[in-house]
Amino acid sequence: xxxxxxxxxxxxSSDLPRPASFLPKTPSLFRRREVIAFKSKPWxxxxxxLTENAFVCAASRRNSSSSTTTDLSVPELDDNTRKVLQFVLxxxxxxYIIWLFLLPYAPGDPVWAISSDTINSLVGLSLxxxxxxxxxxxxxxxxxxxxxxxxxxxGLFNFVIGWTLMFAxxxxxxxxxxxxxxxxxxxxxxxxxxxxxxxxxxMAIRLxxxxxxxxxxxxxxxxxxxxNGATVVGVVGGAVCVIxxxxxxxxxxEGYFGNVTDRNEFLVSYLGSERLAYAFIWDICLYIVFQxxxxxxxxxxxxxxxxxxxxxxxxxxxxxxxxYLVCLDVDEEV
Numbered sequence: 281x282x283x284x285x286x287x288x289x290x291x292x293s294s295d296l297p298r299p300a301s302f303l304p305k306t307p308s309l310f311r312r313r314e315v316i317a318f319k320s321k322p323w324x325x326x327x328x329x330l331t332e333n334a335f336v337c338a339a340s341r342r343n344s345s346s347s348t349t350t351d352l353s354v355p356e357l358d359d360n361t362r363k364v365l366q367f368v369l370x371x372x373x374x375x376y377i378i379w380l381f382l383l384p385y386a387p388g389d390p391v392w393a394i395s396s397d398t399i400n401s402l403v404g405l406s407l408x409x410x411x412x413x414x415x416x417x418x419x420x421x422x423x424x425x426x427x428x429x430x431x432x433x434x435g436l437f438n439f440v441i442g443w444t445l446m447f448a449x450x451x452x453x454x455x456x457x458x459x460x461x462x463x464x465x466x467x468x469x470x471x472x473x474x475x476x477x478x479x480x481x482x483m484a485i486r487l488x489x490x491x492x493x494x495x496x497x498x499x500x501x502x503x504x505x506x507x508n509g510a511t512v513v514g515v516v517g518g519a520v521c522v523i524x525x526x527x528x529x530x531x532x533x534e535g536y537f538g539n540v541t542d543r544n545e546f547l548v549s550y551l552g553s554e555r556l557a558y559a560f561i562w563d564i565c566l567y568i569v570f571q572x573x574x575x576x577x578x579x580x581x582x583x584x585x586x587x588x589x590x591x592x593x594x595x596x597x598x599x600x601x602x603x604y605l606v607c608l609d610v611d612e613e614v
Contacts, residue, residue, distance in 0.1 A: 354577045362487050369484035372566075376476060380559045388555025402556060404429050405437040410520055411527060431537055432547045433557065435528025440560045442520030443567055444472055446601045447479070449510040450574055452503040453581050453608065456486040458494055465502045475563040483570060507610060514605030521598045568597050575604045583609045 357365070381391045389395050404427035408414055411434070413426035448468050451457060457464060460482055470478045506513060528547075529540050537543060550557045575594035582590045586607040594600040 353580060356489075357487070362489075366484045366487050369480055369487075373477075373480040373484070376480060376562065380555065380562065386555060387552050387558045390555070394555075398554065398556065401429065401433070401554070403427075405434060408434055408438075409441070410438055411523060414531075428532070428535060430543075430546060430550070431531035431535075432528045432543050433550060433554075435524040435526075435531065436547075436550075436557060436560055437524075438527070439521050439524035440475065440563050440567075441472065442517045442524060443564075443598055443601070444475055445520070446513055446517035446598075446605060447471065447567075448502075448506045449513055449605050449608065450571075450578070450601065451482070452506050453510075453578060454486065454574060455578055455580065456490075458496065459488045459490060460485050463500075465500050468502075475559075476566045479570065480566070483573075507608075510605040510608045510610060514602045517605075518598060518602040564597075571597065571601050575600060578604075581609060582607045 356362075379386055384390050384393065389398060407424075408426055408429065413424065414434075416423070417426050451464055451468055460467070467478050467482060529543060538546075551561060552558075572594040575590065579587050579591060582604065590600070590603050590607050593603040
Protein backbone atom coordinates (compact mmCIF):
# COMPACT_ATOMS: atom_id res chain seq x y z
CA UNK A 281 0.00 0.00 0.00
CA UNK A 282 2.75 2.39 0.91
CA UNK A 283 4.62 1.48 -2.23
CA UNK A 284 1.58 2.15 -4.40
CA UNK A 285 1.03 5.54 -2.82
CA UNK A 286 4.68 6.61 -3.42
CA UNK A 287 4.51 5.61 -7.05
CA UNK A 288 1.31 7.61 -7.58
CA UNK A 289 2.80 10.75 -5.99
CA UNK A 290 5.93 10.47 -8.13
CA UNK A 291 3.91 10.24 -11.35
CA UNK A 292 1.75 13.24 -10.48
CA SER A 293 4.74 15.40 -9.55
CA SER A 294 6.42 14.72 -12.87
CA ASP A 295 3.38 16.02 -14.77
CA LEU A 296 3.08 19.29 -12.82
CA PRO A 297 5.02 22.43 -14.08
CA ARG A 298 8.09 23.26 -12.13
CA PRO A 299 8.10 26.54 -10.18
CA ALA A 300 10.39 29.36 -11.22
CA SER A 301 13.76 29.44 -9.59
CA PHE A 302 14.00 31.57 -6.53
CA LEU A 303 17.67 32.32 -7.15
CA PRO A 304 18.24 35.99 -8.11
CA LYS A 305 19.31 36.66 -11.67
CA THR A 306 22.80 37.99 -12.20
CA PRO A 307 22.62 41.60 -13.39
CA SER A 308 23.84 42.15 -16.96
CA LEU A 309 26.47 44.53 -15.69
CA PHE A 310 28.25 41.71 -13.91
CA ARG A 311 27.91 39.09 -16.60
CA ARG A 312 31.09 37.79 -18.14
CA ARG A 313 31.82 39.50 -21.40
CA GLU A 314 33.69 38.16 -24.37
CA VAL A 315 37.14 39.68 -24.55
CA ILE A 316 38.37 40.69 -27.99
CA ALA A 317 42.13 40.63 -28.36
CA PHE A 318 43.76 43.11 -30.79
CA LYS A 319 46.45 41.72 -33.00
CA SER A 320 48.35 45.00 -32.96
CA LYS A 321 48.63 47.95 -30.67
CA PRO A 322 46.17 50.81 -31.29
CA TRP A 323 48.92 53.41 -31.91
CA UNK A 324 50.48 51.16 -34.54
CA UNK A 325 47.16 50.97 -36.41
CA UNK A 326 46.78 54.73 -36.34
CA UNK A 327 50.35 55.16 -37.56
CA UNK A 328 49.74 52.80 -40.46
CA UNK A 329 46.57 54.66 -41.47
CA LEU A 330 48.31 58.04 -41.35
CA THR A 331 51.22 56.73 -43.40
CA GLU A 332 48.93 55.31 -46.07
CA ASN A 333 46.97 58.56 -46.25
CA ALA A 334 50.16 60.59 -46.58
CA PHE A 335 51.37 58.33 -49.39
CA VAL A 336 48.08 58.68 -51.25
CA CYS A 337 48.11 62.47 -50.87
CA ALA A 338 51.69 62.73 -52.08
CA ALA A 339 50.94 60.53 -55.06
CA SER A 340 47.90 62.61 -55.93
CA ARG A 341 49.99 65.79 -55.76
CA ARG A 342 52.60 64.29 -58.06
CA ASN A 343 49.97 63.22 -60.52
CA SER A 344 48.38 66.65 -60.38
CA SER A 345 51.67 68.44 -60.94
CA SER A 346 52.69 66.15 -63.77
CA SER A 347 49.36 66.60 -65.47
CA THR A 348 49.69 70.38 -65.33
CA THR A 349 53.28 70.49 -66.62
CA THR A 350 53.56 72.59 -69.76
CA ASP A 351 54.60 70.73 -72.88
CA LEU A 352 57.67 72.56 -74.15
CA SER A 353 57.77 70.85 -77.52
CA VAL A 354 56.94 73.10 -80.47
CA PRO A 355 54.46 71.65 -82.99
CA GLU A 356 55.34 71.59 -86.67
CA LEU A 357 54.07 74.49 -88.74
CA ASP A 358 51.41 73.85 -91.32
CA ASP A 359 52.62 73.77 -94.92
CA ASN A 360 51.29 77.20 -95.88
CA THR A 361 52.90 78.99 -92.94
CA ARG A 362 56.15 77.10 -93.41
CA LYS A 363 56.35 77.97 -97.11
CA VAL A 364 55.59 81.64 -96.46
CA LEU A 365 58.32 81.87 -93.83
CA GLN A 366 60.81 80.13 -96.07
CA PHE A 367 59.97 82.47 -98.93
CA VAL A 368 60.48 85.51 -96.70
CA LEU A 369 63.80 84.18 -95.44
CA UNK A 370 65.15 83.34 -98.89
CA UNK A 371 64.00 86.74 -100.15
CA UNK A 372 65.79 88.36 -97.21
CA UNK A 373 68.94 86.45 -98.12
CA UNK A 374 68.74 87.71 -101.68
CA UNK A 375 68.23 91.31 -100.59
CA TYR A 376 71.03 90.99 -98.02
CA ILE A 377 73.59 89.82 -100.57
CA ILE A 378 72.52 92.04 -103.46
CA TRP A 379 72.03 95.22 -101.43
CA LEU A 380 74.98 94.92 -99.06
CA PHE A 381 77.56 93.26 -101.31
CA LEU A 382 76.80 94.11 -104.92
CA LEU A 383 74.74 97.25 -105.44
CA PRO A 384 76.43 100.65 -105.09
CA TYR A 385 73.39 102.35 -103.54
CA ALA A 386 73.94 101.45 -99.89
CA PRO A 387 76.39 103.59 -97.88
CA GLY A 388 80.04 102.82 -98.60
CA ASP A 389 81.64 100.77 -101.34
CA PRO A 390 80.31 97.46 -102.71
CA VAL A 391 82.55 94.40 -102.67
CA TRP A 392 83.65 94.82 -106.27
CA ALA A 393 84.78 98.41 -105.64
CA ILE A 394 86.07 98.17 -102.08
CA SER A 395 88.62 100.84 -101.18
CA SER A 396 92.01 100.36 -99.54
CA ASP A 397 90.83 102.41 -96.56
CA THR A 398 88.02 99.93 -95.95
CA ILE A 399 90.44 97.00 -96.18
CA ASN A 400 92.86 98.65 -93.75
CA SER A 401 90.02 99.38 -91.35
CA LEU A 402 88.84 95.77 -91.53
CA VAL A 403 92.35 94.46 -90.86
CA GLY A 404 92.75 96.82 -87.91
CA LEU A 405 89.40 95.78 -86.42
CA SER A 406 90.35 92.12 -86.79
CA LEU A 407 93.65 92.68 -84.98
CA UNK A 408 91.75 94.33 -82.14
CA UNK A 409 89.46 91.29 -81.91
CA UNK A 410 87.79 91.21 -78.48
CA UNK A 411 90.08 94.09 -77.42
CA UNK A 412 92.86 91.60 -76.67
CA UNK A 413 95.70 93.66 -78.16
CA UNK A 414 94.56 97.03 -76.77
CA UNK A 415 94.17 95.56 -73.29
CA UNK A 416 97.57 93.85 -73.49
CA UNK A 417 99.19 97.11 -74.59
CA UNK A 418 97.50 98.97 -71.75
CA UNK A 419 99.26 96.77 -69.16
CA UNK A 420 102.64 97.01 -70.88
CA UNK A 421 102.56 93.82 -72.96
CA UNK A 422 103.56 94.82 -76.48
CA UNK A 423 104.09 91.74 -78.59
CA UNK A 424 102.50 93.83 -81.32
CA UNK A 425 101.07 97.32 -81.18
CA UNK A 426 97.31 97.48 -81.48
CA UNK A 427 96.04 99.63 -84.35
CA UNK A 428 94.52 102.86 -83.09
CA UNK A 429 90.99 103.11 -84.47
CA UNK A 430 87.97 105.05 -83.38
CA UNK A 431 86.54 103.32 -80.28
CA UNK A 432 83.02 103.57 -81.70
CA UNK A 433 83.97 101.46 -84.74
CA UNK A 434 85.86 99.00 -82.52
CA GLY A 435 82.91 98.74 -80.17
CA LEU A 436 80.41 98.10 -82.96
CA PHE A 437 82.62 95.44 -84.56
CA ASN A 438 83.28 93.52 -81.34
CA PHE A 439 79.66 93.80 -80.20
CA VAL A 440 78.44 91.96 -83.30
CA ILE A 441 81.27 89.40 -83.16
CA GLY A 442 80.66 88.72 -79.45
CA TRP A 443 76.97 88.15 -80.15
CA THR A 444 77.82 85.89 -83.09
CA LEU A 445 80.09 83.80 -80.86
CA MET A 446 77.17 82.96 -78.59
CA PHE A 447 75.12 81.64 -81.49
CA ALA A 448 77.43 78.60 -81.75
CA UNK A 449 76.03 76.61 -78.78
CA UNK A 450 72.52 77.68 -79.77
CA UNK A 451 72.92 76.28 -83.28
CA UNK A 452 74.62 73.11 -82.02
CA UNK A 453 71.69 72.43 -79.66
CA UNK A 454 68.95 73.38 -82.11
CA UNK A 455 66.40 70.55 -82.21
CA UNK A 456 65.99 71.07 -85.97
CA UNK A 457 69.69 71.22 -86.82
CA UNK A 458 69.60 67.80 -88.50
CA UNK A 459 67.46 69.21 -91.29
CA UNK A 460 70.51 71.15 -92.41
CA UNK A 461 72.56 68.60 -94.35
CA UNK A 462 75.76 70.61 -94.39
CA UNK A 463 78.36 71.04 -91.68
CA UNK A 464 77.31 73.28 -88.82
CA UNK A 465 80.98 73.69 -87.93
CA UNK A 466 81.67 75.30 -91.30
CA UNK A 467 78.45 77.32 -91.27
CA UNK A 468 79.16 78.88 -87.89
CA UNK A 469 82.82 79.50 -88.78
CA UNK A 470 81.72 81.50 -91.82
CA UNK A 471 79.06 83.21 -89.72
CA UNK A 472 81.82 84.60 -87.49
CA UNK A 473 83.17 86.47 -90.54
CA UNK A 474 80.12 87.04 -92.74
CA UNK A 475 77.39 86.88 -90.06
CA UNK A 476 73.89 86.60 -91.52
CA UNK A 477 75.09 85.67 -95.01
CA UNK A 478 75.02 82.08 -93.76
CA UNK A 479 72.60 82.28 -90.83
CA UNK A 480 69.62 83.35 -92.95
CA UNK A 481 69.80 80.25 -95.21
CA UNK A 482 70.09 78.04 -92.14
CA MET A 483 66.93 79.59 -90.69
CA ALA A 484 65.12 78.78 -93.94
CA ILE A 485 66.45 75.23 -94.30
CA ARG A 486 65.60 74.26 -90.72
CA LEU A 487 61.94 74.81 -91.63
CA UNK A 488 62.03 71.86 -94.03
CA UNK A 489 59.96 68.82 -93.20
CA UNK A 490 61.84 66.28 -91.05
CA UNK A 491 63.63 63.54 -92.94
CA UNK A 492 62.54 60.18 -91.54
CA UNK A 493 65.43 58.39 -93.24
CA UNK A 494 68.10 60.72 -91.90
CA UNK A 495 70.99 59.14 -90.03
CA UNK A 496 72.39 61.28 -87.18
CA UNK A 497 75.93 62.47 -87.75
CA UNK A 498 78.82 61.93 -85.41
CA UNK A 499 79.28 64.71 -82.87
CA UNK A 500 82.14 66.98 -83.88
CA UNK A 501 84.82 68.21 -81.53
CA UNK A 502 83.71 71.81 -82.04
CA UNK A 503 80.14 70.97 -81.08
CA UNK A 504 81.24 69.10 -77.96
CA UNK A 505 83.45 72.00 -76.91
CA UNK A 506 80.81 74.64 -77.52
CA UNK A 507 77.98 72.73 -75.84
CA ASN A 508 79.98 71.57 -72.83
CA GLY A 509 81.38 75.06 -72.43
CA ALA A 510 78.11 76.86 -73.14
CA THR A 511 78.21 78.69 -69.82
CA VAL A 512 81.73 79.96 -70.50
CA VAL A 513 80.76 80.98 -74.04
CA GLY A 514 77.75 82.85 -72.69
CA VAL A 515 79.72 84.68 -70.02
CA VAL A 516 82.56 85.59 -72.39
CA GLY A 517 80.26 86.64 -75.22
CA GLY A 518 78.05 88.67 -72.91
CA ALA A 519 81.07 90.33 -71.30
CA VAL A 520 82.49 91.24 -74.71
CA CYS A 521 79.19 92.85 -75.71
CA VAL A 522 79.04 94.91 -72.51
CA ILE A 523 82.70 95.93 -72.81
CA UNK A 524 82.09 96.88 -76.44
CA UNK A 525 79.38 99.35 -75.43
CA UNK A 526 81.54 100.83 -72.68
CA UNK A 527 84.56 100.96 -74.99
CA UNK A 528 82.57 102.73 -77.69
CA UNK A 529 81.43 105.40 -75.24
CA UNK A 530 84.50 105.81 -73.02
CA UNK A 531 87.41 103.88 -74.58
CA UNK A 532 90.72 105.46 -75.56
CA UNK A 533 90.28 108.65 -73.52
CA GLU A 534 93.83 109.67 -74.41
CA GLY A 535 93.08 109.57 -78.13
CA TYR A 536 91.03 112.77 -78.26
CA PHE A 537 87.96 111.04 -79.64
CA GLY A 538 85.69 113.43 -77.80
CA ASN A 539 82.89 112.94 -75.32
CA VAL A 540 79.80 110.76 -75.68
CA THR A 541 78.05 113.33 -77.88
CA ASP A 542 81.02 113.56 -80.23
CA ARG A 543 81.20 109.79 -80.47
CA ASN A 544 77.52 109.49 -81.27
CA GLU A 545 77.97 112.01 -84.06
CA PHE A 546 80.84 109.93 -85.39
CA LEU A 547 78.64 106.82 -85.28
CA VAL A 548 75.97 108.45 -87.42
CA SER A 549 78.59 109.54 -89.92
CA TYR A 550 80.27 106.12 -89.80
CA LEU A 551 77.03 104.26 -90.54
CA GLY A 552 76.30 106.58 -93.44
CA SER A 553 79.68 106.24 -95.11
CA GLU A 554 81.06 102.76 -94.38
CA ARG A 555 79.50 99.62 -95.88
CA LEU A 556 80.86 97.38 -93.11
CA ALA A 557 79.27 99.47 -90.35
CA TYR A 558 76.02 99.69 -92.29
CA ALA A 559 75.97 95.88 -92.65
CA PHE A 560 76.48 95.49 -88.90
CA ILE A 561 73.20 97.33 -88.28
CA TRP A 562 71.47 94.82 -90.53
CA ASP A 563 73.08 92.01 -88.55
CA ILE A 564 71.93 93.42 -85.23
CA CYS A 565 68.35 93.76 -86.49
CA LEU A 566 68.32 90.19 -87.81
CA TYR A 567 69.84 88.82 -84.60
CA ILE A 568 67.07 90.54 -82.65
CA VAL A 569 64.59 88.46 -84.67
CA PHE A 570 66.49 85.16 -84.84
CA GLN A 571 67.52 84.99 -81.17
CA UNK A 572 64.03 84.68 -79.61
CA UNK A 573 62.89 82.54 -82.53
CA UNK A 574 65.60 79.92 -82.03
CA UNK A 575 65.51 79.99 -78.23
CA UNK A 576 61.71 79.73 -78.18
CA UNK A 577 61.84 76.52 -80.22
CA UNK A 578 64.56 75.01 -78.03
CA UNK A 579 63.28 75.59 -74.50
CA UNK A 580 63.35 71.81 -74.03
CA UNK A 581 67.13 72.13 -73.77
CA UNK A 582 66.92 74.43 -70.75
CA UNK A 583 66.96 73.23 -67.14
CA UNK A 584 63.32 72.67 -66.19
CA UNK A 585 63.29 75.04 -63.21
CA UNK A 586 64.74 77.87 -65.33
CA UNK A 587 62.49 77.56 -68.38
CA UNK A 588 60.21 80.44 -67.40
CA UNK A 589 63.18 82.76 -66.88
CA UNK A 590 64.67 81.99 -70.30
CA UNK A 591 61.24 82.09 -71.92
CA UNK A 592 60.86 85.78 -71.11
CA UNK A 593 64.51 86.88 -71.29
CA UNK A 594 64.91 85.50 -74.82
CA UNK A 595 63.42 88.72 -76.21
CA UNK A 596 66.19 90.83 -74.65
CA UNK A 597 69.02 91.24 -77.18
CA UNK A 598 72.28 89.55 -76.14
CA UNK A 599 71.20 88.90 -72.54
CA UNK A 600 68.47 86.50 -73.60
CA UNK A 601 71.07 84.38 -75.37
CA UNK A 602 73.37 84.59 -72.35
CA UNK A 603 70.50 83.29 -70.20
CA TYR A 604 69.89 80.37 -72.57
CA LEU A 605 73.55 79.33 -72.55
CA VAL A 606 73.95 79.63 -68.79
CA CYS A 607 70.72 77.68 -68.14
CA LEU A 608 71.37 75.03 -70.80
CA ASP A 609 70.93 71.47 -69.55
CA VAL A 610 74.22 70.10 -70.86
CA ASP A 611 73.60 66.57 -69.54
CA GLU A 612 70.55 66.26 -71.77
CA GLU A 613 72.40 67.52 -74.82
CA VAL A 614 75.73 65.72 -74.74
